[in-house]
Amino acid sequence: MIITLQKELTHLTMESINIEKEIRDLESFPDEKYLEIIRKVGFECDRCGKCCTSEFNDHIFLLDDDAQRIIEYHGREFLRPAPYFDFCDNLGRFYVMGYALKTKPNGDCIFYTGSSCEHYEDRPRICKIFPYMLHREPDEDGNIDFRQIGGLDEHGLYHNEICEGALKEILKTVKEYESGFLKQQLEFIKYVGKYFKDNNLRINQQMYDRMMRLYQKGTAIEVFVFYRGKFEKEVIIPVQIS
Numbered sequence: 001m002i003i004t005l006q007k008e009l010t011h012l013t014m015e016s017i018n019i020e021k022e023i024r025d026l027e028s029f030p031d032e033k034y035l036e037i038i039r040k041v042g043f044e045c046d047r048c049g050k051c052c053t054s055e056f057n058d059h060i061f062l063l064d065d066d067a068q069r070i071i072e073y074h075g076r077e078f079l080r081p082a083p084y085f086d087f088c089d090n091l092g093r094f095y096v097m098g099y100a101l102k103t104k105p106n107g108d109c110i111f112y113t114g115s116s117c118e119h120y121e122d123r124p125r126i127c128k129i130f131p132y133m134l135h136r137e138p139d140e141d142g143n144i145d146f147r148q149i150g151g152l153d154e155h156g157l158y159h160n161e162i163c164e165g166a167l168k169e170i171l172k173t174v175k176e177y178e179s180g181f182l183k184q185q186l187e188f189i190k191y192v193g194k195y196f197k198d199n200n201l202r203i204n205q206q207m208y209d210r211m212m213r214l215y216q217k218g219t220a221i222e223v224f225v226f227y228r229g230k231f232e233k234e235v236i237i238p239v240q241i242s
């Protein structure tokens with residue numbers, strides 16, 4: 001189904017309004033509540049490397065500054081468009097809000113050596129905040145709030161005591177990451193609206209499904225990745241999981 005331009009723009013505007021609200025909610029969320037979540041989880045990385053494997057993690061999303069650092073220090077070949085593309089246009093081209101770290105043929109992170117991270121001290125921010133990632137979600141009583149979403153008790157060490165200094169550092173990093181993610185998403189949505197309008201394109205879900213089926217059978221597809229305020233065109237073929 002091809003959505004009409006007006007409907008499309010209204011949909012994107014609604015999405016922008018929701019993200020703006022989420023940013024405001026995040027910024028006004030009391031630090032003490034965040035600290036409580038971090039204290040309760042009490043995670044300590046024992047460098048088991050499980051979260052770097054395809055078993056636990058299917059992609060490492062990179063905020064623009066993470067992607068920029070990867071390009072500068074390692075090269076563009078370490079990036080790929082983040083999976084789960086957001087839109088497809090009527091010409092069969094996909095759009096996504098950023099890059100992810102490349103994976104090995106077996107789906108593990110490209111920096112995972114088989115026992116640890118090759119660049120642990122300089123790992124992307126999403127790896128640094130694991131498993132404290134937050135999402136605005138309803139609790140069991142339907143109250144919308146920020147909730148911790150990282151997999152618990154599956155690897156690493158939990159329920160440790162964390163000193164005040166470390167707690168504050170984690171809090172700062174989590175807030176920076178979550179707000180950076182939402183701001184990148186907001187910029188992307190706004191840019192999509194303008195780009196589609198200027199280029200007379202339409203969002204097309206049928207085309208999305210059709211191109212995805214072709215992609216899964218091995219056809220190369222074009223993906224426009226939102227990076228530093230504009231789109232970069234990438235051509236990708238499916239990674240064969242061994």
Ligand code: SF4
Nearest residue numbers: 052109111112117127
């Ligand atoms: S960058 Fe390092 S810490 Fe992050 S998933 Fe890859 S190997 Fe693991």
